[in-house]
Amino acid sequence: MGEGSSRGLRERIDDRISDPIWWNDVLQLAKTVLAAVAAWVIAASVLDLPQPFLAPWAALLVVHATVYRTFSKGAQQVAATVVAVLLATLVGEAFGLSTWAITLLLVVALVLGSVPWLGAEATTIATTGLVVLTTGFDDDVMLLSRLYDTAIGVVVGLLVNVMVWPPLRRHTAAKALDAVDDGIGMLLVDIAGGLGDGCQDEDVTGWIDRTRDLDQDLDQAWALVRQAQESARMNPRRSARSMRDPRQWHELLRRLEQAVAETRSLARTLGGQSAHRETWGEAFADPWISVLADVGRAAVEADPEGLVGARGRLVALSEDMRRTERSAEWPVYGALIINLRNIIDAMDEVAAANPITGRRLRIRLPAPRA
Template sequence: MHLPAAFSPTRLRTSSRVPLVQVVKTSVATVAAWFVAMLVLPSELPIFAAIAALLVVQPSVNQSFGKAVERSVGVIAGVVIASLIGLLFSGQTWVILLAIVVSIFFGWVFRLGPGSANQIPISAMLVLAIGAATPGYALDRIIETLIGAALGVIVNILIVPPVALGPAERDVNLLAGELSNTLERLATALTSPQTQQQLDSLMIQARLLRPMRESAAASVKQGEESLTLNPRRSAHRTRLEAVTHLLDRFTPVVNRVIGMTRAFHDHYDSSLIDEPALQSIATELRRAAHDLLLLVSPIPEETEADAPAPDTHVPALTAPLRITRPHPEHWLLIGSLMEDLRRIREEIVGD
């Protein structure tokens, strides 16, 4: 029997595993929360503490802190709502449903995040269903949750606080490599006849720079978040500043390169091959492609085939070009290429 695609077992799995260190930290935090809560509140099994610790250990310290606050707020709000409704409608069989509905609307009214909004009705339901006949049950569950949340944060800080700068550096390097490749392709196109299919392909490849830039920006943002509240921040601040600075420099270059490609695509005609200025512009584009790669750390081995390696560590850019008057039909394109090339050069040399 064939299962529908919606029920495919592959939907239960991810393409990559959670880092082993995070699994270990989650286990340590859960076990620690269980035993600490048992010492503080020996009368009940510390389910709330274990759940809180389990959920609070996140890929970054900042996310762990946010999850701890989110979880604590949800439990406290749910316990308070359940206690108030229990006092008003004591003994009624439908009070649990009422508490759930009120909790859902409470999260909606205050625009709470999914974590807190879902936790409120769960806590309210558990308090009314399990602890209605147990004095002090609601207060104990709040204390228990705070213990689990606090231990989740503490464990995430003490055991190898996560630093996610590797993906940021990798994605910025990949962006630099693709920028270099795009400049090389444009330089080749300027000096050889082009078909419409080749022009379209050139434009499509240039447009792919934008999603690459967005991916790099997302990785840099995750790197910044991983260092927020992280005791290892000072040791990695220089790396973060370097990769952020490079992304800031590459962002306008992405726009310039796409603009140059679009101008060439839209204004191309077969007589452009006779313009002597394009040969000089193509040479400068290749030099710019070379020097872009000098700005980044070495490309990882698995991506070396995708990006040309610079031949030397000496910058290849020269002084600004002097262009003789082009054909009247081509001056707009050549002027546009020269202006964008000038601005790309300024980003590369840091002016």
């Protein structure tokens, strides 16, 4: 492996291990394993239950990505597990272990799983019931043991997820907002570069398509902010307080939506002009394209001062054109100036709030010795 490849690999590893989102995912995986193993040890070694497999099963079911969902979905899954154990026992006592018994069990389990209160846990009821039916159903002591197993798994899963660094999806949501912010900025820079080089119709179509991609990224960002808000509910961490009512995040998302819409409008306006610079004239084209590029770079770099400076230059350009220019292209000038002004107004608060993403962890691979 060459020195360049080794350096690139090292940078990727450093970037990953300094990413708090990656560590959150690793921690959640470790907590899930810890809950399942602890439930198994308690059921098998401490209480010496005869078939303790339902304890880690139930623990896996209740460890969710948020504390609130651990309680809400966990309650539904626990109810589904208890229903499955009872259902398997009743079917086994009535029909024994046979093909007809398994068929009846699956049909009833899938029907019960469609009950709204159970949260569509049809698969949980069917699989758990199938395991219980095929591993023994004719012993009352075994039935109670399985219910104990389930209770142990539920309690252990809840305690682990709540007490061991309860998950808070703030960084994930912030990273999604930052990605949309950067996407808008890079698109504006590309539009400015395309106009400077002389863009074609396919360039304009590509810019419009990229705004549609940004719309999809925004939908994902909204979903992640809602998940972050949910992760703050019932979360004992002090940093969860600001996420319980994330008004600032909602305002930033609305501003990003406006910026994407204005960028699409700007691109459509450009698509209506067959020869941009030649039709506009240098008095408008050069300063406007320069401001457009600077706005894009300021958005990528989260530079609110750069956006303020760009707004001042845009206002000066508008005043200068109003005093000196009598071109038939004034409707186009006005549309492009308004689009760009609205983009600046939408993005300045986003740039100012950029520290909302938090800091990356200062974790790196040890430097190799010379």
